[in-house]
Amino acid sequence: MSIATPTRATVERMPEAPAPGIRRRRRRSPSASPWWALVFIGPTALGVAVFYLWPTVRTLIISFTKSGPFGGSEWVGIENYTRLFQDPELIGALRNTAIYTVIALIGIPLAVAIAALLNTTGLKGRSAYRTLYFIPVVTMPAAIALVWRMIYNGDYGVLNAGLGAVGIEGRSWLTDPNTALIAIAVVGIWAGLGTNIVIFLAGLQGIPDTIMEAADLDGAGPVRKFVSITIPLLSPSIFFVSVISVIGALQVFDLIYMMLGRSNPAMPNTRTVVYLFYEAGFLDNDRGYAAAVAFLLLVIILLLTVVQFRLQKKWVHYE
Secondary structure (H helix, E strand, C coil), rough: CCCCCCCHHHHHHHCCCCCCCCCCCCCCCHHHHCCCHHHHHHHHHHHHHEEEEEHHHHHHHHEEEEEECCCCCEEEECCHHHHEEEEEEEHHHHHHHHHHHHHHCCCCHHHHHHHHHHHCCCCCHHHHHHHHHHHHCCHHHHHHHHHHHHCCCCCCCHHHHHHHHHCCCCCCCCCCCCHHHHHHHHHHCCCCCCCCHHHHHHHHHCCCCCHHHHHCCCCCCCCHHHHHHHHHHHHHHHHHHHHHHHHHHHHCCHHHHCCCCEEEECHHHCCHHHHHHHHHHHHCCCHHHHHHHHHHHHHHHHHHHHHHHHHHHHHHHCC
């Protein structure tokens, strides 16, 4: 039995074996470089820094200054915050904002119920219903305010006409201090219902059919399946909607401004924190005080969001 002896040319073509204890380095591809990551996230990071971080820092700086009547500003320290916490209108604005937020959260279970009905396989015209519910989302806030002002009108409004048909006396919904904020909150729920329904529909369609089939085999009824299966599996979507709903409700301004107006007698009972910021910054031209109001609202939103993220560990199920 003969063993072939490698020739000199074969030996020269053979790769050199690495020395013991030395690992061969792999050639890194250009796409694995960290600079490529910066190229992709750079535009987004720049936009966040320019349009979010810098305005926040700038607002904080302005909140420690006082604007002059002809421009310019001077450093006054915490004078604006001291004045803010002593302002009796702040308590009312915080109360009105809290009431509006609580009423706006009623739209979440309403959206869950409507989304569950639209997700029913035997329902005819589901696409048309989804479109109808989403139309207010793409409608201009000015048009929404104009239409609902006509509905709420105390003299010729559709709502009072319907109540009068069943023997109930109507009222001036937008000028009565006891009903103005509730009436605006109802409009806010109606306007945001379409977005919540779309989010919940996506969550419902992500629930596996096998789980529902197993529940049917165990004899669970529709109510039992909805409470024990649908709601827990939909809890991540409910948590997301609750976070964005609270943030949006705390920032309400456009509906109040367009539906009531500055001369409305119900304005003191509907003035929110953002409306307080508008009055200080745009009507009184007190930029420092307005910046203090805005930064206070930022802190409130941040604290409530942190609380929601802490509490979600007790009721949100991700598996």
